[in-house]
Amino acid sequence: MTMTKINIPILDLKAQYQSIATEVEAAVIQVLRSTHYVLGPNLKAFEEESAKFLNSKYAIGCANGSDALYLALLALDVKPGDEVITTPFTYVATAEAITQIGARPVFADIDLETYNICPNALESKITNKTKAIIVVHLYGQACKMNEIMAIAQKHNLKVVEDTAQAFGTKYQDKYAGTIGDIGTYSFYPTKNFSCAGDGGMLTTNNDYLAERLTRIRAHGSSKRYYHDELGVNSRLDEIQAVILRVKLRHINAWNHRRAIIANRYTQTLNQSNHKDFVLHPPKVIGQSNHIYHQYTMRIESEKPSETRDMIKAKLAEQGINTEIYYPLALHMQKLYLDMGHKPEDFPSAYTAAQSVLCLPVYPELKSEHVDYICEALTKL
Ligand SMILES: Cc1ncc(COP(=O)(O)O)c(C=O)c1O
Numbered sequence: 001m002t003m004t005k006i007n008i009p010i011l012d013l014k015a016q017y018q019s020i021a022t023e024v025e026a027a028v029i030q031v032l033r034s035t036h037y038v039l040g041p042n043l044k045a046f047e048e049e050s051a052k053f054l055n056s057k058y059a060i061g062c063a064n065g066s067d068a069l070y071l072a073l074l075a076l077d078v079k080p081g082d083e084v085i086t087t088p089f090t091y092v093a094t095a096e097a098i099t100q101i102g103a104r105p106v107f108a109d110i111d112l113e114t115y116n117i118c119p120n121a122l123e124s125k126i127t128n129k130t131k132a133i134i135v136v137h138l139y140g141q142a143c144k145m146n147e148i149m150a151i152a153q154k155h156n157l158k159v160v161e162d163t164a165q166a167f168g169t170k171y172q173d174k175y176a177g178t179i180g181d182i183g184t185y186s187f188y189p190t191k192n193f194s195c196a197g198d199g200g201m202l203t204t205n206n207d208y209l210a211e212r213l214t215r216i217r218a219h220g221s222s223k224r225y226y227h228d229e230l231g232v233n234s235r236l237d238e239i240q241a242v243i244l245r246v247k248l249r250h251i252n253a254w255n256h257r258r259a260i261i262a263n264r265y266t267q268t269l270n271q272s273n274h275k276d277f278v279l280h281p282p283k284v285i286g287q288s289n290h291i292y293h294q295y296t297m298r299i300e301s302e303k304p305s306e307t308r309d310m311i312k313a314k315l316a317e318q319g320i321n322t323e324i325y326y327p328l329a330l331h332m333q334k335l336y337l338d339m340g341h342k343p344e345d346f347p348s349a350y351t352a353a354q355s356v357l358c359l360p361v362y363p364e365l366k367s368e369h370v371d372y373i374c375e376a377l378t379k380l
Contacts (some may be wrong), residue, residue, distance in 0.1 A: 003376070007319040008360050008369050011190055020246060027242040034238075039218070042241040047201075049248055050373065056203040056240040058210035061236030065164040065186020068200040069097035069134065072182040073232060075212045076158045082131035087117040088330040089349040090136040092301040093186075094162050096329050098134070105339070106130070107331050112348040113283040115139060115296065115356070119147035125150075128130045132158040135180070137166035138295035139325075139358075140258075141284060142176040149179060160184060163203075167193035172287050177203050182213070187236075187244060192258065192293040193251050195240040204262035225346045257363035258292040261370050265295055266373040267358055277301035278312075279377065294325055297362040304355035310356060311380055316333050318376050322357050329353045 003036040008129055017024070020073045020315070043061050051059035053196075064066050064121060078084060080102030086094055098105040108121040122133065133152060152159045158181030171174040177183025181184040187199030204210050215222050220231030266281040278300040282291045301307040312322050327371075329349040331341040360372060368376045 002186070003372065005072040005316065005319045006369060006378055008321060008365070008373065008374055010321045010323050010360050012364055013189060016362070019364065020250065023045040023246045024243055027246050031242050032239045035287075037238050038235055040238045040241075042238045042245060043236055044205045046236070046241040046245050046248070049245060051203065052200065052368045053251075053276070054175040054178055054203055056175070056183070057205040058208065058213075060202045060204075060213045060217065061241060062200045062202060063236065064198040064200040065162075065188065065191075066093040066097060067217075067234040068184035068202050068233065069162060070100055070187070070191050071095055071161065071204060071213055071217055071232070072160045072184050073101045073103070073132065074216055074231075076132055076160070076181060077208050078131050078158075081129065083127060083129040084132045084134060084334065085122055085125050085130060086134040087136050087138070087349070089115060089326065089352050090162070090330065091164070092330060092333065092335070093144060093164075093201065093357065094134055097334070100337075103131070104129075105330075105336070107346055107349075108347045109346040110352065112298070112351060113280075114141060114143075114285055115282070115352055116141065116143040117148075117303055119144050119151060122148065123151045124153075126157070127371075130155065130157060132160060133180075134160045134162055136164075137176045138297050139167055139202060139282065140169055140291040141282070142166065142169050142288035144285065144287070145171050145174075145176075145179045146287065152180070158182075160210060163187075164191065164351035165183050166291060168251050169291045170289050174286070178205065181206065182209060186205070187240065192255065192291060193244070195247075196242050197240060198235075199236050199240040199244065202357040205219070207371065208327075225344040226263070233378060237240050254363040258295075258320055258361055259290065261361050262290065262295050264374055265361075265377070268377050269297060271279050272378055272380075274380055277304075279380075292361050294358045296325070296356050296358045298352070299355045299357060302348075304351070308355060310359050313322060314380055315373075315376055318372075320373055320376055322359055324356060325358050326352055 163177035
């Protein structure tokens with residue numbers, strides 16, 4: 001029996017907007033009428049509400065997730081010549097912040113099953129120039145933070161958690177982003193917790209770092225027109241803050257719905273039986289939940305990237321849109337070719353880039369569409 005084609009985008013922002021339009025529009029109109037657009041009461045309230053939600057002592061809004069990383073490194077006094085260890089399998093912004101500050105990104109390979117940085121690989125990269133580590137909780141699952149924090153303490157290193165893809169993820173009894181020295185967040189529209197443009201945030205439990213981050217996001221100023229140190233202009237405006245305040249009320253339910261959809265995919269992939277390839281569901285480690293910012297399966301075959309093209313095309317023929325996050329690991333990006341790496345320097349990151357494929361996963365995805373996708377996966 002042939003299936004009737006249904007068009008399913010990788011993300012449906014309109015569906016989410018429609019579900020909260022009344023709340024969001026009322027809140028935005030209030031901001032517009034107030035004419036208080038920057039560093040106002042909604043930012044303050046959002047910072048307090050998200051700090052409470054994440055059980056973090058402080059939350060500090062900023063302009064986007066890339067700035068959050070840069071501000072974190074500035075506040076931690078990472079300087080030119082320092083080395084910062086990070087994953088080669090992430091969005092470029094993670095490493096870019098290290099380069100922008102003049103420090104050197106040093107890549108450590110991932111665990112192929114979780115796509116997150118491998119603690120042993122990380123430890124093997126430590127030198128006397130290493131100042132900090134940036135871990136990335138990729139796709140919505142936390143890194144192995146116990147192991148990573150133990151390594152950081154042993155070697156006296158600072159830890160930044162890039163939580164752009166993991167707002168609401170828990171690692172044991174703590175939220176991702178609140179375990180290391182500083183957590184950074186992005187509210188870019190495609191994120192699981194997003195605003196209507198660019199937005200970002202930092203969390204910390206450290207009084208000194210909180211004060212410093214608050215200062216350097218606003219030109220190093222603690223008092224208007226008095227500048228204590230070099231900073232930048234990176235503020236989360238009132239319209240974005242008020243939208244995030246509305247959405248914070250829904251985030252638990254949304255993350256929960258993502259996990260329900262993901263479980264259906266995982267069951268389907270576990271039962272699927274294909275002749276020339278294996279579809280691996282994402283593996284979830286014991287200490288972390290997974291909020292499935294992305295649902296990322298991995299294709300195992302003789303030629304994974306060719307098999308992936310074939311699967312992507314077959315699903316697209318049936319109206320199912322998929323994405324590859326990310327097709328090229330950072331050590332092979334033109335930007336970093338001068339580091340002289342070969343693909344096999346980070347074999348798991350290289351393999352992941354050849355073989356991952358993300359399926360549509362968002363809270364508004366209808367159950368019958370999930371069924372449709374599962375059926376298509378079974379029949380590949
Ligand atoms: C892992 C990761 N880090 C950093 C960023 C940068 O965030 P932004 O786009 O808000 O600058 C993103 C998202 O784009 C991301 O996915």
